[in-house]
Amino acid sequence: xxxxxxxxxxxxxxxxxxxHPEVAKANDESERGQDGQxxxxxxxxxxxxxxxxxxAREPQPRGAKIRGDRPIDQAxxxxxxxxxxxxxxxxxxxxxDVRKKRDVATHGIPEWEELRELASAIKAHTLSRLDEYLxxxxxxxxxxxxxxxxxxxxxxxNRLVHRLLxxxxxxxLIKSKSMLTEECGFRHYMAGTGIxxxxxxxxxxxxxxxxxxxxxxxxxxVHKTRLDVAEVFxxxxxxxxxxxxxxxxxxxQRMHTRPLILEADAGLTGCNxxxxxxxTVVTCTNEGNADLSGNVPRLQIHSxxxxxxxxxxxxxxxxxxxxxxxxxxxxITQYTSHFRKPRPGTEMHMVLVDNGRSERLGMEExxxxxxxxxxxxxxxTCPVYRRSGGLSYGATYSGPIGLIxxxxxxKRKYSTLPFSSTMNGSCTNVCPVKINIHxxxxxxxxxxxxxxxxxxxxxxxMKAAGQVLSRPAAYRAAIGAADSALRHLPRFAVYNPLxxxxxxxxxxxTPRQSFHAWYRQNRMGKGTGQ
Amino acid sequence: xxxxxxxxxxxRKNRPSGEYALPEVPVFxxxxxxxxxxxxxxxxxxxxxxxxxPGSADPFEAVRERLKASKIVASAVPExxxxxxxxxxxxxxxxxxxxxxxxxxxFGVAETGSVLFTQDELRVNAVAYLAQHLIVLLDPxxxxxxxxxxxxxxxxxxxxxxxxxxxxxxxxxxxxxxxHGAQGVRSLTVLLMPRxxx
Amino acid sequence: MxxxxxxxxxxxxxxxxxxxxxxxxxxxxxLDVEYPFDQTCCGQPMTNTGCHAEAAATEALFVxxxxxxxxxVAPSGSCVHQVREHLTAIPQTPExxxxxxxxxxxVEFLHDVLKVExxxxxxxxxxxxxxxxxxxxxxxxxxxxxxxxxPFFSKPLDLLAxxxxxxxxxxxxxxxxxxxxxxxxxxxxxxxxxxxxxxVADHARAGxxxxxxxxxxxxxxxxxxxxxxxxxxxxxxxxxxxxxxxx
Numbered sequence: 001x002x003x004x005x006x007x008x009x010x011x012x013x014x015x016x017x018x019x020h021p022e023v024a025k026a027n028d029e030s031e032r033g034q035d036g037q038x039x040x041x042x043x044x045x046x047x048x049x050x051x052x053x054x055x056a057r058e059p060q061p062r063g064a065k066i067r068g069d070r071p072i073d074q075a076x077x078x079x080x081x082x083x084x085x086x087x088x089x090x091x092x093x094x095x096x097d098v099r100k101k102r103d104v105a106t107h108g109i110p111e112w113e114e115l116r117e118l119a120s121a122i123k124a125h126t127l128s129r130l131d132e133y134l135x136x137x138x139x140x141x142x143x144x145x146x147x148x149x150x151x152x153x154x155x156x157x158n159r160l161v162h163r164l165l166x167x168x169x170x171x172x173l174i175k176s177k178s179m180l181t182e183e184c185g186f187r188h189y190m191a192g193t194g195i196x197x198x199x200x201x202x203x204x205x206x207x208x209x210x211x212x213x214x215x216x217x218x219x220x221x222v223h224k225t226r227l228d229v230a231e232v233f234x235x236x237x238x239x240x241x242x243x244x245x246x247x248x249x250x251x252x253q254r255m256h257t258r259p260l261i262l263e264a265d266a267g268l269t270g271c272n273x274x275x276x277x278x279x280t281v282v283t284c285t286n287e288g289n290a291d292l293s294g295n296v297p298r299l300q301i302h303s304x305x306x307x308x309x310x311x312x313x314x315x316x317x318x319x320x321x322x323x324x325x326x327x328x329x330x331x332i333t334q335y336t337s338h339f340r341k342p343r344p345g346t347e348m349h350m351v352l353v354d355n356g357r358s359e360r361l362g363m364e365e366x367x368x369x370x371x372x373x374x375x376x377x378x379x380x381t382c383p384v385y386r387r388s389g390g391l392s393y394g395a396t397y398s399g400p401i402g403l404i405x406x407x408x409x410x411k412r413k414y415s416t417l418p419f420s421s422t423m424n425g426s427c428t429n430v431c432p433v434k435i436n437i438h439x440x441x442x443x444x445x446x447x448x449x450x451x452x453x454x455x456x457x458x459x460x461x462m463k464a465a466g467q468v469l470s471r472p473a474a475y476r477a478a479i480g481a482a483d484s485a486l487r488h489l490p491r492f493a494v495y496n497p498l499x500x501x502x503x504x505x506x507x508x509x510t511p512r513q514s515f516h517a518w519y520r521q522n523r524m525g526k527g528t529g530q
Numbered sequence: 531x532x533x534x535x536x537x538x539x540x541x542r543k544n545r546p547s548g549e550y551a552l553p554e555v556p557v558f559x560x561x562x563x564x565x566x567x568x569x570x571x572x573x574x575x576x577x578x579x580x581x582x583x584p585g586s587a588d589p590f591e592a593v594r595e596r597l598k599a600s601k602i603v604a605s606a607v608p609e610x611x612x613x614x615x616x617x618x619x620x621x622x623x624x625x626x627x628x629x630x631x632x633x634x635x636x637f638g639v640a641e642t643g644s645v646l647f648t649q650d651e652l653r654v655n656a657v658a659y660l661a662q663h664l665i666v667l668l669d670p671x672x673x674x675x676x677x678x679x680x681x682x683x684x685x686x687x688x689x690x691x692x693x694x695x696x697x698x699x700x701x702x703x704x705x706x707x708x709x710h711g712a713q714g715v716r717s718l719t720v721l722l723m724p725r726x727x728x
Numbered sequence: 729m730x731x732x733x734x735x736x737x738x739x740x741x742x743x744x745x746x747x748x749x750x751x752x753x754x755x756x757x758x759l760d761v762e763y764p765f766d767q768t769c770c771g772q773p774m775t776n777t778g779c780h781a782e783a784a785a786t787e788a789l790f791v792x793x794x795x796x797x798x799x800x801v802a803p804s805g806s807c808v809h810q811v812r813e814h815l816t817a818i819p820q821t822p823e824x825x826x827x828x829x830x831x832x833x834x835v836e837f838l839h840d841v842l843k844v845e846x847x848x849x850x851x852x853x854x855x856x857x858x859x860x861x862x863x864x865x866x867x868x869x870x871x872x873x874x875x876x877x878x879p880f881f882s883k884p885l886d887l888l889a890x891x892x893x894x895x896x897x898x899x900x901x902x903x904x905x906x907x908x909x910x911x912x913x914x915x916x917x918x919x920x921x922x923x924x925x926x927x928v929a930d931h932a933r934a935g936x937x938x939x940x941x942x943x944x945x946x947x948x949x950x951x952x953x954x955x956x957x958x959x960x961x962x963x964x965x966x967x968x969x970x971x972x973x974x975x
Contacts, residue, residue, distance in 0.1 A: 288714025504921025
């Protein structure tokens with residue numbers, strides 16, 4: 001008999017996979033298809049999930065407290081997120097649902113694991129010759145009539161785009177979602193310039209109007225409930241504060257944003273892939289907002305992280321198949337757009353941004369994090385992320401990929417993040433480009449400890465533990481000296497003078513004797529056992 | 531030193547050690563069955579799109595109601611005459627009031643239910659996003675098996691702008707509720723109409 | 729065949745019966761098992777916190793204790809993963825490498841090395857939810873993780889299938905981490921406990937009477953969570969079931 005023969009209770013499917021039944025929403029508002037079937041494409045949930053009945057209004061928990069360069073206290077912010085159970089449960093259930101949709105989509109493709117290998121190898125190759133591919137991309141883009149700019153860091157990117165806008169007399173800029181511009185702090189920079197910046201992705205727009213960073217690379221407002229959105233829109237767009245219907249809210253945003261799109265003098269998009277052989281910028285969106293940004297205003301700008309390069313168009317046949325399936329469980333995004341040449345009578349600019357990437361390339365243990373295609377699969381599967389909310393990380397990149405990228409931007413500020421993980425490894429397994437995320441988290445902990453970027457208390461406890469555990473007599477004394485020591489968990493077991501174990505859990509019972517004592521008593525014929 | 535030179539120099543200095551050969555990408559077996567039209571239609575429907583055969587008396591029968599209810603129709607195809615001439619549009623903003631746009635796809639992709647347009651089919655790129663509804667003519671003979679086959683087509687290396695549409699504009703940024711018409715078109719209907727047939 | 733028994737510190741201090749069951753089971757299967765008396769720990773608490781230098785002496789002691797055995801067997805996937813993948817704070821002498829290569833987790837030792845066909849003494853007529861420790865699952869390959877598109881297999885479930893009367897229940901999130909995470913459980917206690925609550929709720933909703941695992945650390949954490957919530961679940965290490973524990 002093997003595991004396959006075991007009669008597994010079919011309970012899980014009957015329960016619809018919910019582990020928080022209280023967030024199951026009774027009525028279903030999602031779109032139906034031509035044959036009346038319920039649709040789950042794009043980031044649509046596979047069953048109705050809702051945070052709360054109106055009566056149980058719960059204020060939205062906010063993210064980590066930012067205090068200059070001081071280390072982010074992710075645990076503190078996570079605890080506040082957990083203290084808002086309606087938000088937390090809906091967030092957890094929603095992202096787990098996306099993870100499950102991803103499993104279904106990927107398990108339907110026999111060559112899935114081979115595609116991941118290929119994508120990883122193509123990225124490794126490209127990164128190993130990034131200078132050549134960048135030069136090829138630049139030459140192609142220029143030949144296509146595109147203006148190409150280079151920015152060493154976020155500040156230069158912002159100044160450069162600002163100057164472009166000013167030179168064109170632009171008063172407003174519409175943009176699609178771009179993690180790169182988030183990383184550069186572009187919106188904050190532009191706030192002081194008198195040029196209006198309008199986000200056109202619904203989730204990103206919600207976050208902009210709420211003056212909050214995106215909490216997820218693909219679903220920027222996934223931590224918010226419809227009630228939170230209704231509140232933000234009522235305040236900023238004058239919608240009915242009592243109407244929290246998702247269709248009403250989305251439609252209101254469409255009507256509100258459309259004139260801004262039509263009036264904009266410039267449009268900016270990020271970049272999912274930059275094809276070296278053709279000089280093409282590829283964007284993947286569900287709303288079509290990158291295409292509006294690129295096709296409506298007269299000035300068109302694409303901000304590109306230099307790690308987005310891939311050698312040839314045929315490689316899109318690998319990456320496009322991986323991206324949306326990993327991100328959302330959808331075979332492709334609604335729009336996969338390839339921008340190559342300016343429209344007649346308009347200008348097209350591309351900004352190649354380094355901002356620490358070339359330096360990261362030289363970090364032996366961490367350079368492969370540059371393979372990331374920002375699908376967010378590692379966030380969706382991360383059990384810590386789902387229970388903490390993306391804003392608890394206090395950084396542009398949250399979740400597992402954030403833990404290994406953020407310290408490259410600021411080692412002190414993000415020194416705590418690699419510890420906000422159980423290193424369970426699920427992130428590594430879902431990564432479409434096979435970044436060994438959990439191993440890099442482990443490696444970062446070592447780097448941070450060696451450079452004394454972890455709290456003295458923690459390092460001191462580990463030193464003490466190491467001393468006890470390396471000396472059998474001291475170890476025996478620590479666990480065997482007195483029953484009372486065992487009752488309060490010996491230090492070697494939890495290394496923690498504050499007893500945080502007992503805050504959320506019961507203590508383990510203390511056995512009458514340790515294994516060691518039992519062995520001495522029963523197998524060595526001497527001693528009494530302690 | 532310019533930022534360009536500085537970035538390239540840093541990349542050269544920090545080049546990862548070891549050889550990382552560019553792998554050959556094998557041709558994968560299609561995920562779809564032999565009836566590409568049926569496979570395409572099934573997948574398009576799952577992505578929120580609609581599909582219809584041309585009517586025998588009225589090729590546009592399936593979308594006739596939609597057309598009748600529309601004040602402004604912008605057509606980029608000879609099969610139907612609209613009342614907004616795309617060749618006379620001075621700027622994309624002039625298309626803000628278009629109710630329905632009709633365009634022909636270069637090809638379809640059975641694996642995903644996608645259709646491809648370039649600037650040549652759209653005439654004015656923005657029409658595919660500013661219109662409220664999009665009607666797409668697709669020759670059943672133009673359906674490719676999968677995305678890999680699509681990216682072997684020459685359009686991606688030639689076109690100024692090429693875009694795969696898979697169903698209409700969609701969002702579920704509010705509690706996962708799927709909504710069509712986030713910023714772009716509210717619906718996308720594919721009419722399986724051979725080139726030059728009508 | 730010289731087999732050395734490694735009883736990890738958690739097991740030694742809190743679940744001695746798991747160490748006893750492992751010892752007895754291996755002896756039932758005809759092995760001569762030695763328990764090096766000066767053993768302490770594998771060094772995982774320190775290395776997982778990034779403190780490799782602080783782990784070096786403990787790692788050296790581990791190697792000293794277990795040098796010379798053909799196999800070193802431990803009832804913990806997590807500790808075996810540490811030894812195999814992360815025991816690197818000391819110079820990698822041939823002696824160190826040999827100890828690392830010869831260290832096996834109990835389930836894989838029974839399944840892959842001994843290839844045990846039956847446990848005629850084992851019967852466990854209860855509804856059981858299986859919990860995979862993450863290091864056992866994804867680190868040392870106990871089973872096919874749900875994320876991967878590969879053929880299904882599970883070494884622990886293969887072994888449990890040989891136990892009379894056992895009924896396995898399927899939980900909604902089979903491979904989800906329970907939140908123990910070593911020192912994570914004390915440095916990030918709120919998230920850790922919440923993950924544990926969700927895990928035991930999942931097992932309870934699936935109708936399990938017992939949660940079974942190859943790792944005592946996860947079980948201790950989940951037990952603490954279940955007791956705090958008042959969820960009437962019981963927890964038992966797979967070594968005890970395979971050794972014929974009644975309940």
